[in-house]
Amino acid sequence: MLQEHNKQDNNAFSSSAAQPDGVKVKELMTEEELIRFLRILEVSKAENYHNVIENLKRMHNLPCIHICKQPLYPLEAIRRWIEEKLLKEQR
16 A cells, blocks of 8 residues: 555656656656756766766855755756856856
């Protein structure tokens, strides 16, 4: 019964937003999901993508929350962060 409830909860937090590759994006993304969402694999030459995310958090105020010591990235906050970056680059 608890597993069934958890499946329903997980579905309640998923977004209908999809990336170009058709993968649905959740409201709270894991670091791996964020790496795909930001297309770090395609644009970075870093060997460790975790370091790229850490740098974005430290130097560029990438939004992040921690739940049970697990970093999670709120989709809407990430979208606002991208918009702010875009506006700064246009100046």
